[in-house]
Each structure stands twice: as structure tokens, then as C-alpha cells.
Amino acid sequence: MSDKMLDLVARRFRTLGEPYRLRILQVLEEGDRSVGELVATLDGNQPNVSKHLQILFDAGLIGRRREGTTVFYAISDPMVFKLCALVCSSEAEKSRRDFEALAGKPGRSKR
Amino acid sequence: MSDKMLDLVARRFRTLGEPYRLRILQVLEEGDRSVGELVATLDGNQPNVSKHLQILFDAGLIGRRREGTTVFYAISDPMVFKLCALVCSSEAEKSRRDFEALAGKPGRSKR
DNA sequence: TGACTGTATGCTTCCATAGTGATACAGTCA
DNA sequence: TGACTGTATCACTATGGAAGCATACAGTCA
Structure with missing residues (x-):
């Protein structure tokens, strides 16, 4: 590009x-x-x-x-709403990962 | 939301x-x-x-x-690339519209 | 035309953030 | 441990852009 x-x-x-x-x-x-x-x-x-x-x-x-x-x-x-939907689902996925990282593996630091 | x-x-x-x-x-x-x-x-x-x-x-x-x-x-x-693709196509579409507005209907102002 | 409503634009202030150089920190190897 | 490489962070400056107020502009109606 x-x-x-x-x-x-x-x-x-x-x-x-x-x-x-x-x-x-x-x-x-x-x-x-x-x-x-x-x-x-x-x-x-x-x-x-x-x-x-x-x-x-x-x-x-x-x-x-x-x-x-x-x-x-x-x-x-209307593309904007597709964009938002994509970002939202990705954001939800990230939250899920963050949660699991915290709850599932408490000893493992992010860094 | x-x-x-x-x-x-x-x-x-x-x-x-x-x-x-x-x-x-x-x-x-x-x-x-x-x-x-x-x-x-x-x-x-x-x-x-x-x-x-x-x-x-x-x-x-x-x-x-x-x-x-x-x-x-x-x-x-990889979502980011989907986002970019969406925006790119939308951008191309916009360019096309802008072009047609200029070339096709020279007398018609945007405002 | 003048008064009024709805919308757009200038101008100023303020905050978030990009860029940059100096420097701190982490890991490796002698 | 000390020197070195690769990466991250700090402190600072500068710029873009959002908010807010005042005001200009466009259209309608008397």
C-alpha cells in the first residue's frame, strides 16, 4: 500500500x-x-x-x-457499522483473553 | 452500545x-x-x-x-487487515464519487 | 426589508500524543 | 563481574485537534 x-x-x-x-x-x-x-x-x-x-x-x-x-x-x-462490529468483536475477544490471563494463570505476569 | x-x-x-x-x-x-x-x-x-x-x-x-x-x-x-481492506474499498469508492462529481456534472457544486 | 430560526465558521484555550535525545534496563559473552 | 548489544523508558518540545463562546450566514415569514 x-x-x-x-x-x-x-x-x-x-x-x-x-x-x-x-x-x-x-x-x-x-x-x-x-x-x-x-x-x-x-x-x-x-x-x-x-x-x-x-x-x-x-x-x-x-x-x-x-x-x-x-x-x-x-x-x-454503511461501512462504518461493519467496522464497528469488527472492532467490537475483537474488543470482546481481547477482554476474554485478558480475563483468562488474570483468572486462569494468576502467577504468570503479562510482561 | x-x-x-x-x-x-x-x-x-x-x-x-x-x-x-x-x-x-x-x-x-x-x-x-x-x-x-x-x-x-x-x-x-x-x-x-x-x-x-x-x-x-x-x-x-x-x-x-x-x-x-x-x-x-x-x-x-488479523482483524486489522479486514478493517484496512474495508476502509480502502470505501476510500476507493469515495474517490470514484468525487471524480464523477467533478467530471460528470461540472456545473453542480457540492455545497 | 427586518426579525427570527437553524446552521456554519472564527478564534482561543487546553489536552493528548508524536517525535527526539539521553539514559535506564535486560540478556549475553568474555 | 564488566563490556556490549538490543530494547524500553524518561523528559522535553511541538503539533493536531476538541471544546466553547461569539458571531456570521442562509432561509423563511411578517
Whole structure:
């Protein structure tokens, strides 16, 4: 993989590396939402939500449509949920390993 | 998904959000490597490589084994490559869309 | 046009983390 | 044990980016 591609991929990972943005995506998974709805749902302030939305939009993960003064955002790349599912299962697996290392072999240090 | 889980997932994404670490993983995909070998291959300085390896290790993505004074690292969670593949294909798709938006419909602004 | 609502953008502060050199530590061999 | 190699850690600087406030901008309605 080229260095440029690596940078792009890393950038995409960083986009997803923010809990607040993951929460936004999670809400949007249920359906389109306006900025105001997201602000209310996530209990955040409007400029911050707008900025995160912009970042997700630039990354191509969400799309937007305008109705009057209201802007609705929606998932445009469902890949993100596959990613999250993968990471979640991997995370669960890691927890299991960590647990077994602690419970099963108490004398064996990690290091 | 719980907030704690979201934090874990976000953290994992951030771990992968560093080009240098992706390069390390890419090299390790070909097989185990010692720290020294990685330093030589990646043309980096040793403390930096060691720190990135530690981060990947803490995340459970790589494992290590010691032989004398030498420490070998190896992929322990192949999931990362699935993640990268997903992101890559999504990235390619996005590029295609961007291109078509530019070439196919020159009059239509994104905003 | 002016007032109002909904959204985006500037600017500043602050925190997390990458890079780097010096140095500590672990293991091997004389 | 002392010298040497390979790796990890410490202390520091610098940078990216998130949060928050103020404010600008867009669209609607009187």
C-alpha cells in the first residue's frame, strides 16, 4: 500500500476515533436527523455538533439535504457499522483473553 | 452500545489512526520482526518504534516473544487487515464519487 | 426589508500524543 | 563481574485537534 493511501486510511481511522462522532453515527443509524435534533439527542452544543458533522461529511461518511433552514444528515457509507462490529468483536475477544490471563494463570505476569 | 464501549472502540480506531503504526502492521503482516529489523525497515529511530510497538501491544493487536536480548513482534489480531481492506474499498469508492462529481456534472457544486 | 430560526465558521484555550535525545534496563559473552 | 548489544523508558518540545463562546450566514415569514 502506498504511503498516500496509508495516510488516507489513517485519517479515516482518526475520524472514527472520536467517541462523540461515533455517537452521532449511532443516532444517524436509526434514520436521518437534523442538526437541532442531534444537538438535543446528544445533549451537546450546536457549534460542536456542526463541526463534527462537517468532519464526518468531509470523510464521506454522511450526506446532507436541506429543507428550508433545516439541514438533515444521514449515513451515506454503511461501512462504518461493519467496522464497528469488527472492532467490537475483537474488543470482546481481547477482554476474554485478558480475563483468562488474570483468572486462569494468576502467577504468570503479562510482561 | 454503552458509552464505555464507544470509548474503547474509539480508542482502537485512534490506535490505527497513525500512519506509522499502519506501516508497522504492514511489515508485520509478512512475518515476525524484531525491533531492530523494524527500525531498519521503516527507517525510524528506535525509541519511537518501540513506543508505537508498545501501543499496538497494549491494544492487543500484536504479540511479542523474547529471544536473548532480541524481542520479536508479530500480528496477534488479523482483524486489522479486514478493517484496512474495508476502509480502502470505501476510500476507493469515495474517490470514484468525487471524480464523477467533478467530471460528470461540472456545473453542480457540492455545497 | 427586518426579525427570527437553524446552521456554519472564527478564534482561543487546553489536552493528548508524536517525535527526539539521553539514559535506564535486560540478556549475553568474555 | 564488566563490556556490549538490543530494547524500553524518561523528559522535553511541538503539533493536531476538541471544546466553547461569539458571531456570521442562509432561509423563511411578517
